[in-house]
Amino acid sequence: APRRKKIYEGKAKILYEGPEPGTLVQYFKDDATAGNGAKKEVFEGKGVLNNRLSEFFMTGLNQIGVPTHFIRRLNMREQLVRQVEIIPLEVIVRNFAAGSMATRLGLTEGQQLPRPIVEFCYKDDRLGDPLVPEEYIIAFGWAAQQDLDDIVALALRVNDFLSGVMHGVGIKLVDFKIEVGRIWDGDFPRLVVADEISPDSCRLWDIETGRKLDKDVFRKDLGSLTEAYTEVARRLGVLPSNV
Numbered sequence: 001a002p003r004r005k006k007i008y009e010g011k012a013k014i015l016y017e018g019p020e021p022g023t024l025v026q027y028f029k030d031d032a033t034a035g036n037g038a039k040k041e042v043f044e045g046k047g048v049l050n051n052r053l054s055e056f057f058m059t060g061l062n063q064i065g066v067p068t069h070f071i072r073r074l075n076m077r078e079q080l081v082r083q084v085e086i087i088p089l090e091v092i093v094r095n096f097a098a099g100s101m102a103t104r105l106g107l108t109e110g111q112q113l114p115r116p117i118v119e120f121c122y123k124d125d126r127l128g129d130p131l132v133p134e135e136y137i138i139a140f141g142w143a144a145q146q147d148l149d150d151i152v153a154l155a156l157r158v159n160d161f162l163s164g165v166m167h168g169v170g171i172k173l174v175d176f177k178i179e180v181g182r183i184w185d186g187d188f189p190r191l192v193v194a195d196e197i198s199p200d201s202c203r204l205w206d207i208e209t210g211r212k213l214d215k216d217v218f219r220k221d222l223g224s225l226t227e228a229y230t231e232v233a234r235r236l237g238v239l240p241s242n243v
C-alpha cells in the first residue's frame, strides 16, 4: 500500500491525504461502535458495504444538484472526497419518532411526525454529541445564521431524495444524520454534504415487516448487521460482487 499521511482517524473511518491538494481519501473500516464508543464490534465487510452505499447516495445527490464532498470511489474501501471545513454539528432529520427523540418526548417508536424535523447536535465525543438549540450554535459561532438556514434547506433536500429512493425499494426512512462542510471556491464559501450516508447513520425500516435494516441491529442486538446492510445494498442494486 502506498505510504500516505493519515489526517484523522474516527470510529468507523480514516481520512488520508489525497492525491491532489484539496482532496482526501476516505477509508471505511469494519468497526461499529454505539453509545459513543461504549459498545464495539468488528463486522467483516461492513466498510465495503458502506463505501458502496455512501457512493450511491452521494452520487445521486450530486446528480440532482445537491452538492456533496464525494468525487469518486477508488476501490473496495476507499473514496476520493473534497477536503472541507467540517461544521461541528451532527444534522439530524427525522420523519418518524425513534431513538433519542422518542425517549426524550415519550413518543411511540414509529409515530409519524407532523413534518420532517431537523435538529442539531454539537459534535464532541467527550460530551456525547449533545442536542443544541440554534441559539447556542449562533452564540458560540459554530455556524452563522445564514449557514444554519442553508444547512436546514440542504438537509431537507437530502431527506426528500433519500426518502424517495428508500421508498422505491420498500424501505421507510425513519431518520438520518448528515455532516456538512464548507468549501471555498475562490472567495465564496459553499456548503456541501460531507462524511458518509450509510445504514450506520440512518434508521431504515422495511415497510412491510418493520424489520430494522440499520445500525440499531447492532445497538439493540437484533441479529446480523452485515445481513441487514447487505439487504439494503441488494435492494438498491449496489451489492459488491464479493460480499
Ligand code: C5P
Residues within 6 Å of the ligand: 090, 092, 098, 099, 100, 101, 129, 175, 176, 177, 200, 201, 202, 203, 215
Ligand atoms: O440516537 P438518535 O435518535 O438521536 O439518532 C438519530 C439518527 O442520527 C439515527 O439515524 C442515528 O443513526 C443517527 N446518528 C448518527 N451519529 C450520531 C448520533 C445519531 O449517525 N452520533
